[in-house]
Amino acid sequence: MFVKFSLFLSGLLLAFSVSASPQIENWQTSKGTQVYFVKAEELPMLDIRLVFDAGAARDPKGGVALLTSAMLNQGTQNKDTDAIATAFDDVGAEFSAESERDMAVMSLRSLSKPDALEPAIDTFVEVVSQPAFPEKSFERLINQVKTGLQGEKQSPSAIAERAFYQQLYGDHPYSTMPMGTEASVNEITIADLQQFYQQYYVANNAVLVIVGDADIKQAKSLAEKISSALPAGTKAPALPAVEPLETAREVRLPYPSSQTTILMGQPGLTRDDADFFPLYVGNHILGGSGLVSIISNEIREKRGLSYSAYSYFRPMREAGPYQFGLQTRNDQADQALEVLKQTVMDYVEQGPTEDQLIAAQKNITGGFALRLDSNSKIADYLAMMGFYQLPLDHLETFNSRVNAVTVEQIKAAYKKRIYPQKMVTVLVGGETE
Amino acid sequence: MHTLKKIVWALLIVPVIGFAQVSEYQLDNGLKLLVKPDNRAPVVVSQVWYKVGSSYEHNGITGISHILEHMMFKGTENLGPNEFSRIIAENGGSENAFTGRDYTAYFQTLEKERLEISFRLEAERMRNLVIDDAELLKEREVVAEERRMRTDDNPQSLLREAMNAAAFVNSPYHHPVIGWMNDINHYNPDDLRKWYQMWYAPNNATVVVVGDVEPDAVYQLAQKYFGPLQPEELATVKPQIEVTQRGKRTVELKAPAELPYLMMGWKVPVVTTAAEEWEPYALDVMAGILDGGASSRFARELVRGQQVASGVSAYNSAFSRLDDVFTIAGTPAQGKTIDDVKQAIFEQIDKVKQSPVTEAELQRVKTQVIASSVYQLDSVFYQAMQLGMLETVGLDWRLADSYPDKISAITAEQVQQVAKKYFIDDGLTVAELIPMPTDHTTPRPTSGDPHVR
Numbered sequence: 001m002f003v004k005f006s007l008f009l010s011g012l013l014l015a016f017s018v019s020a021s022p023q024i025e026n027w028q029t030s031k032g033t034q035v036y037f038v039k040a041e042e043l044p045m046l047d048i049r050l051v052f053d054a055g056a057a058r059d060p061k062g063g064v065a066l067l068t069s070a071m072l073n074q075g076t077q078n079k080d081t082d083a084i085a086t087a088f089d090d091v092g093a094e095f096s097a098e099s100e101r102d103m104a105v106m107s108l109r110s111l112s113k114p115d116a117l118e119p120a121i122d123t124f125v126e127v128v129s130q131p132a133f134p135e136k137s138f139e140r141l142i143n144q145v146k147t148g149l150q151g152e153k154q155s156p157s158a159i160a161e162r163a164f165y166q167q168l169y170g171d172h173p174y175s176t177m178p179m180g181t182e183a184s185v186n187e188i189t190i191a192d193l194q195q196f197y198q199q200y201y202v203a204n205n206a207v208l209v210i211v212g213d214a215d216i217k218q219a220k221s222l223a224e225k226i227s228s229a230l231p232a233g234t235k236a237p238a239l240p241a242v243e244p245l246e247t248a249r250e251v252r253l254p255y256p257s258s259q260t261t262i263l264m265g266q267p268g269l270t271r272d273d274a275d276f277f278p279l280y281v282g283n284h285i286l287g288g289s290g291l292v293s294i295i296s297n298e299i300r301e302k303r304g305l306s307y308s309a310y311s312y313f314r315p316m317r318e319a320g321p322y323q324f325g326l327q328t329r330n331d332q333a334d335q336a337l338e339v340l341k342q343t344v345m346d347y348v349e350q351g352p353t354e355d356q357l358i359a360a361q362k363n364i365t366g367g368f369a370l371r372l373d374s375n376s377k378i379a380d381y382l383a384m385m386g387f388y389q390l391p392l393d394h395l396e397t398f399n400s401r402v403n404a405v406t407v408e409q410i411k412a413a414y415k416k417r418i419y420p421q422k423m424v425t426v427l428v429g430g431e432t433e
Numbered sequence: 434m435h436t437l438k439k440i441v442w443a444l445l446i447v448p449v450i451g452f453a454q455v456s457e458y459q460l461d462n463g464l465k466l467l468v469k470p471d472n473r474a475p476v477v478v479s480q481v482w483y484k485v486g487s488s489y490e491h492n493g494i495t496g497i498s499h500i501l502e503h504m505m506f507k508g509t510e511n512l513g514p515n516e517f518s519r520i521i522a523e524n525g526g527s528e529n530a531f532t533g534r535d536y537t538a539y540f541q542t543l544e545k546e547r548l549e550i551s552f553r554l555e556a557e558r559m560r561n562l563v564i565d566d567a568e569l570l571k572e573r574e575v576v577a578e579e580r581r582m583r584t585d586d587n588p589q590s591l592l593r594e595a596m597n598a599a600a601f602v603n604s605p606y607h608h609p610v611i612g613w614m615n616d617i618n619h620y621n622p623d624d625l626r627k628w629y630q631m632w633y634a635p636n637n638a639t640v641v642v643v644g645d646v647e648p649d650a651v652y653q654l655a656q657k658y659f660g661p662l663q664p665e666e667l668a669t670v671k672p673q674i675e676v677t678q679r680g681k682r683t684v685e686l687k688a689p690a691e692l693p694y695l696m697m698g699w700k701v702p703v704v705t706t707a708a709e710e711w712e713p714y715a716l717d718v719m720a721g722i723l724d725g726g727a728s729s730r731f732a733r734e735l736v737r738g739q740q741v742a743s744g745v746s747a748y749n750s751a752f753s754r755l756d757d758v759f760t761i762a763g764t765p766a767q768g769k770t771i772d773d774v775k776q777a778i779f780e781q782i783d784k785v786k787q788s789p790v791t792e793a794e795l796q797r798v799k800t801q802v803i804a805s806s807v808y809q810l811d812s813v814f815y816q817a818m819q820l821g822m823l824e825t826v827g828l829d830w831r832l833a834d835s836y837p838d839k840i841s842a843i844t845a846e847q848v849q850q851v852a853k854k855y856f857i858d859d860g861l862t863v864a865e866l867i868p869m870p871t872d873h874t875t876p877r878p879t880s881g882d883p884h885v886r
Binding site for chain 1: 473475514518525542543544581725736740805
């Protein structure tokens with residue numbers, strides 16, 4: 001999923017130098033939509049992301065946000081599902097609608113030659129601004145979600161993730177899974193989707209990203225066309241803050257798998273968190289840098305306990321999860337969990353060494369250019385920056401802020417914010433033989 | 434595993450596109466070098482492709498190419514375990530490797546000035562790997578965990594593995610890339626050393642570089658680092674041509690699951706083996722007619738119209754090294770059964786056999802191929818991947834350019850011909866996942882081997 005991926009990326013990667021930062025143009029349409037544009041005319045193509053603050057965090061009952069986004073291309077006042085599909089496919093355009101917790105993202109990729117782009121844009125505008133929510137598609141998509149929920153139940157990692165979010169977020173809107181539950185999905189009506197659409201799919205609640213083969217004049221006219229098709233509406237209200245966990249919780253869910261999937265964590269970072277940089281760089285060293293991280297070294301390299309062992313922050317509007325994970329065969333689950341817990345406790349206690357910090361800073365800043373080496377990566381970053389209202393110089397100052405982080409700052413931030421004794425732990429798997 | 438759709442110079446679409454052609458070089462020791470400049474961003478991707486993968490393996494050591502790929506990070510004569518990764522990380526690079534049936538490839542993406550680091554390290558591990566006994570024992574455990582994660586605890590992966598094992602009798606496509614668990618548990622260091630010695634040599638490698646670079650400078654760098662390496666006398670690869678299938682094969686697989694799943698494979702030729710050069714391309718077009726976007730026949734008829742399936746996919750791999758299967762897989766919609774899905778798929782195939790696809794459908798597939806050939810240029814990694822894969826399966830990398838033309842040349846009659854010729858029961862393997870309860874009373878599945886304690 002795009003949204004999940006971009007959040008994940010922006011939590012882990014992100015490093016830029018002034019020279020390679022793309023030239024970002026930012027303005028507001030007459031209807032109130034913030035627009036972020038980067039001209040990239042080397043390839044004859046254009047990417048558009050229309051992002052609404054309309055993810056599962058706004059969901060009145062689990063599944064409404066997801067189904068609303070999925071219904072947009074199912075029919076408009078003038079076109080049925082087949083006609084919309086044909087309109088995009090016939091010009092080689094790719095449309096997708098995704099919805100996670102914070103964002104609902106409508107994406108379009110098209111060739112930039114007018115005989116492809118113009119019909120693609122027209123269909124895109126029609127789909128996002130005049131959805132008809134046809135009954136037949138609604139019933140089919142409800143069934144698709146039910147199949148999706150069954151699919152989750154045969155995946156140990158999906159079972160673990162659902163339990164993890166429930167434990168981590170309790171009554172907070174972030175505990176809602178985008179697909180909802182069988183019970184919540186059964187209660188959804190078309191009226192729910194229409195109401196959700198009318199409230200959140202509005203110009204003042206949207207961010208528009210345009211990247212590709214267009215000049216500023218074309219981009220402005222395009223942005224105006226898309227934004228003016230939407231009602232002005234109002235911005236979604238603030239979400240409640242996430243409460244910290246008060247006690248440790250452990251959930252063991254039996255499942256007939258050969259491995260036990262372990263997730264552990266606590267609420268972590270907001271996008272504009274004051275401790276963002278010490279924690280981000282600190283986690284890069286602990287579990288965010290793949291095979292060279294401390295956790296991977298302890299779990300995989302030294303002991304061969306898991307193929308993948310990691311940790312990451314997923315910064316969100318309110319505190320997104322700080323998540324640790326691994327999978328190991330059932331009879332080693334307790335041992336692996338013990339090693340993981342000890343590793344995290346040691347790190348919170350001792351922090352990184354100066355050498356580890358320098359290596360991490362070199363990795364993050366030296367890889368600057370890689371993070372923005374394609375139109376789609378640039379579009380993902382702009383969507384993230386626009387949605388979370390980060391300053392336009394976010395990219396340019398990123399490297400210097402990473403380099404400014406000290407060992408002492410990481411230690412202090414971990415002591416203040418990370419509580420290994422109060423984390424949620426979820427284990428999904430078979431019993432030890 | 435990867436759809437190899439092709440890039441194009443987009444001459445049909447826009448007259449001038451700011452991209453250079455590929456430069457091809459060969460060193461005296463046999464190493465092939467392909468360089469493709471792309472100066473949109475100051476980055477470079479460097480990939481080393483070896484002609485070895487699970488289709489080079491025999492029973493008893495299945496998956497050895499894959500675990501060797503893991504061991505390539507575990508130290509050489511001049512590098513400690515994991516030092517390779519640490520050096521790349523300190524230079525801001527990202528790196529990894531992947532193993533397939535027909536290739537093993539290693540890659541780094543770096544800021545463009547740092548290509549030399551990649552070449553220096555890759556040249557070192559091309560000839561100087563050290564297989565340490567203790568490291569191998571640990572890595573066997575890691576690979577066993579990888580297999581459990583990817584295959585044993587994933588019912589749809591298990592079904593795919595079972596289908597391939599039934600569809601292919603003597604072709605090495607019979608066995609999984611990651612290997613059977615019993616084989617994973619019994620690799621010994623000498624197996625690995627022999628395998629490395631046999632296949633890791635400059636005359637069995639292709640280096641692909643795409644990014645903000647100048648081809649001749651890359652060539653100089655390649656000569657400096659890869660040039661001194663000694664070539665190896667390579668083993669002859671046996672043809673292992675699959676025996677003719679004589680009748681439909683069916684597989685049932687029971688695993689803890691909530692959803693039934695159907696997977697069917699029909700034996701088809703690929704570009705490297707086809708007697709009629711156009712046939713694999715016609716099969717690609719057929720895959721596009723059935724499953725190329727929301728307006729394709731499967732989405733329109735089976736998912737939306739009849740609502741018999743929650744999803745159905747069609748996939749042809751025209752660029753395998755050996756004869757392959759055209760795969761169709763699907764999950765029944767709520768209230769529907771595997772048999773319903775199967776019947777609906779057969780009806781769609783019969784339609785393609787009985788009447789030519791419409792001009793509009795054909796045009797749509799061709800337009801999509803041309804568009805995606807442009808979209809793929811957005812990724813330097815993907816561009817390198819296409820060149821490396823084509824070269825490594827024994828084809829010419831220039832096919833990357835000509836693919837849209839090959840597709841554009843396909844007619845409705847040709848699609849009908851391949852449908853009639855290859856979608857026959859005698860070439861078919863049908864695999865069905867039978868869901869078993871997922872509560873904890875069900876015995877745990879194993880892949881045939883109790884774990885080593």
